[in-house]
Amino acid sequence: MFAICGYCQAMVLRKGADLENLGKISEIMEDGSPIRLGMGGKFKGRDFQVAGRIQLRWSDGIWNEWYLLYADGTPGWLGEGSGMFFATFQREVPPGIIPAFDSLAAGQEVTVSGKPFSVSWKETSRCVSGEGELPFAVAEGWESPSIDLIGPDGAFVTFDYSDDPPSLYVGEEVKVESLALDASTAAPQKARKVAAESLSCLSCGAPYNPHGKDAASWGCPTCGAVHEVLAGRLQKIYANLEPPDIRPGLELGMVGRFEELDWTVVGIQRRKSTWQDSDAAGGWATGSDWDEYLLWNEQNGYRWLVESDGHWNWIRTVPANLAKGQTAVLPGAPRRSEFKHFSSYHAVTTWVVGEFYWRVKTGDRNSVVDHVSPPWVLTRETDDRESIWSAGLYMDRAQILSAFERGSGLVGKGKVKLPPPPNTIAANQPNPFAAQGKAMRSLLWKFVVAAILVHILTTLFLPSGVVAKGDFLVGTDTSAASSRFAVGPFAFEHDRGNVEVILEAAGLDNDWVAVDAVLTDRATGRTWTTGKEISRYSGYDSDGSWTEGSREATLRFDGLERGEYLLELETGRDPSKTAPQPLSVKVRRNASTLSWLLLTLLVVCAVPVFAIWRSMGFESRRWAQSDGASGDDE
Amino acid sequence: MTKLYALLAAGSIGFMGYQDWRGASMFGTRPQGEGLFASKSSGLMRGPDGRLIRTRPYNHK
Numbered sequence: 001m002f003a004i005c006g007y008c009q010a011m012v013l014r015k016g017a018d019l020e021n022l023g024k025i026s027e028i029m030e031d032g033s034p035i036r037l038g039m040g041g042k043f044k045g046r047d048f049q050v051a052g053r054i055q056l057r058w059s060d061g062i063w064n065e066w067y068l069l070y071a072d073g074t075p076g077w078l079g080e081g082s083g084m085f086f087a088t089f090q091r092e093v094p095p096g097i098i099p100a101f102d103s104l105a106a107g108q109e110v111t112v113s114g115k116p117f118s119v120s121w122k123e124t125s126r127c128v129s130g131e132g133e134l135p136f137a138v139a140e141g142w143e144s145p146s147i148d149l150i151g152p153d154g155a156f157v158t159f160d161y162s163d164d165p166p167s168l169y170v171g172e173e174v175k176v177e178s179l180a181l182d183a184s185t186a187a188p189q190k191a192r193k194v195a196a197e198s199l200s201c202l203s204c205g206a207p208y209n210p211h212g213k214d215a216a217s218w219g220c221p222t223c224g225a226v227h228e229v230l231a232g233r234l235q236k237i238y239a240n241l242e243p244p245d246i247r248p249g250l251e252l253g254m255v256g257r258f259e260e261l262d263w264t265v266v267g268i269q270r271r272k273s274t275w276q277d278s279d280a281a282g283g284w285a286t287g288s289d290w291d292e293y294l295l296w297n298e299q300n301g302y303r304w305l306v307e308s309d310g311h312w313n314w315i316r317t318v319p320a321n322l323a324k325g326q327t328a329v330l331p332g333a334p335r336r337s338e339f340k341h342f343s344s345y346h347a348v349t350t351w352v353v354g355e356f357y358w359r360v361k362t363g364d365r366n367s368v369v370d371h372v373s374p375p376w377v378l379t380r381e382t383d384d385r386e387s388i389w390s391a392g393l394y395m396d397r398a399q400i401l402s403a404f405e406r407g408s409g410l411v412g413k414g415k416v417k418l419p420p421p422p423n424t425i426a427a428n429q430p431n432p433f434a435a436q437g438k439a440m441r442s443l444l445w446k447f448v449v450a451a452i453l454v455h456i457l458t459t460l461f462l463p464s465g466v467v468a469k470g471d472f473l474v475g476t477d478t479s480a481a482s483s484r485f486a487v488g489p490f491a492f493e494h495d496r497g498n499v500e501v502i503l504e505a506a507g508l509d510n511d512w513v514a515v516d517a518v519l520t521d522r523a524t525g526r527t528w529t530t531g532k533e534i535s536r537y538s539g540y541d542s543d544g545s546w547t548e549g550s551r552e553a554t555l556r557f558d559g560l561e562r563g564e565y566l567l568e569l570e571t572g573r574d575p576s577k578t579a580p581q582p583l584s585v586k587v588r589r590n591a592s593t594l595s596w597l598l599l600t601l602l603v604v605c606a607v608p609v610f611a612i613w614r615s616m617g618f619e620s621r622r623w624a625q626s627d628g629a630s631g632d633d634e
Numbered sequence: 635m636t637k638l639y640a641l642l643a644a645g646s647i648g649f650m651g652y653q654d655w656r657g658a659s660m661f662g663t664r665p666q667g668e669g670l671f672a673s674k675s676s677g678l679m680r681g682p683d684g685r686l687i688r689t690r691p692y693n694h695k
């Protein structure tokens with residue numbers, strides 16, 4: 001057992017009944033952690049108590065490993081860094097199973113217990129302090145090379161190379177609020193003093209008002225000097241940046257209300273996309289700029305608000321590990337979503353101002369891969385040390401304006417100035433026409449089926465059949481006997497309807513017969529007049545045989561009412577023809593017609609087709625901006 | 635929009651059902667003197683002697 005005195009920082013190692021004094025260790029740096037030594041809590045229904053902590057420093061800041069003792073005597077760890085918490089337990093593994101530290105790189109895929117994991121963080125941290133009880137001895141400067149990996153559904157693994165052979169820790173990300181921390185048993189905190197000079201810009205003396213206690217860098221908004229920050233104190237200037245010509249829409253210190261919480265803008269970085277292009281100067285082409293606002297809330301840590309081209313995204317880091325074609329449930333998302341690769345590029349930070357929880361640098365080129373499932377975007381950003389996944393939720397300009405007006409108490413005062421609304425489509429912008437297109441598509445088939453059914457049923461029950469017919473021989477002279485014929489009279493025994501007259505000139509070849517028809521309602525004298533020419537020609541030419549026309553023709557009379565009708569036909573023929581031409585006439589009542597059905601289908605389909613076309617057009621414009629790669633790698 | 639469409643589609647189907655039920659044809663010949671689409675004449679040509687004549691030769695080249 002190893003223990004660090006909370007008052008004198010003395011380190012004591014107990015071996016059996018003997019106590020060994022190992023000297024002193026520096027005081028814990030104030031990092032704003034919500035966890036304190038002695039606190040009780042619960043993880044997955046198991047009670048624990050916070051027994052100790054190792055505070056470690058890595059190149060971009062401070063992180064903690066809290067040592068937990070569960071009620072059943074099981075030891076566990078709670079890693080804390082960048083506002084995220086990971087509960088882990090050590091697992092015994094045979095030597096040689098864990099890959100060598102140097103063989104893995106950030107973003108690399110590794111299979112652990114048959115599941116795909118990727119390296120999210122690789123670093124050699126150094127112990128800067130500790131407190132309470134720990135299962136092994138540490139000292140200031142003690143090195144802890146470790147590699148974190150993230151797997152599907154938030155699974156988390158650490159390879160700890162401070163042991164020989166390396167140790168394996170398995171766990172998952174947890175929300176600090178889910179741990180039911182009980183401060184009543186926590187050890188009292190020491191009051192710490194911060195030197196006044198460490199709260200002023202080391203270049204121009206402008207005041208530095210720390211927000212997040214784990215700040216690692218601060219860019220002075222007055223002179224542009226970028227400082228290293230440790231334990232809330234400005235240490236040294238490591239960069240000087242000129243302010244950009246176009247200022248960001250939001251300013252440091254503005255408060256926005258999101259998720260019913262107040263979030264303060266504590267840092268702003270401007271970035272631009274870049275990609276390899278042999279035609280560009282230096283082999284790298286650059287795209288447009290965008291602004292990333294780091295927001296901070298005392299209880300919930302950090303979030304990002306990203307504005308690009310007038311589009312906004314509310315972003316938080318997530319322990320995702322999205323393989324090709326995989327789905328994920330994002331925090332706040334109502335359901336599991338399938339993400340599709342959208343684009344791969346590199347991002348370069350060109351300007352920073354304000355406070356950041358890592359040592360923010362300009363000029364570094366990070367690899368970025370975006371996967372989308374509107375309104376979500378899942379982004380993996382990789383540099384040489386870590387690979388971070390973040391989830392973004394699309395927000396429109398009105399939401400952002402409202403959030404900052406409410407958060408800053410400036411509702412309706414017009415003091416929040418945002419970039420103009422976008423005239424482009426963002427990768428994860430919700431399709432405003434999708435819901436309508438989907439609803440229309442669903443309705444379309446129902447109405448098409450309904451229209452066909454109604455048509456079938458109505459025509460099925462409509463009495464039809466031949467009501468009169470006649471066979472005639474059409475001559476070539478104009479005498480009534482050879483050119484004028486009558487069919488009927490026949491009775492039409494329905495309140496309303498139509499008749500169809502089918503004319504058939506059997507044997508007609510290279511000839512024509514003209515038919516002038518008059519239908520008369522014998523009671524009322526109403527008449528219908530129409531006519532048609534029956535002609536059929538055939539022959540042979542260099543292309544082979546050909547035919548033209550038909551031996552049949554149909555006349556349709558509409559708007560008939562109950563009554564007695566007579567159909568009179570006057571015919572005409574080619575005077576050069578001598579042989580009489582047979583003409584068969586059939587009168588059929590209430591012949592089915594597709595015309596109303598076709599018109600109805602046109603009306604029923606037109607609106608959904610337009611809605612679907614509009615929705616597809618939006619998606620087409622969205623995906624036209626994708627780089628088209630199908631994988632999830634850069 | 636969706637509700638408006640549903641109303642339009644249902645109305646169209648109802649109208650179609652009514653027209654089908656009364657045996658109406660969209661392109662059928664209407665009685666003379668009745669409405670915009672009323673029949674006026676057969677449309678066929680007659681020669682000087684009053685005979686129906688064919689004015690359109692067959693189209694085959």
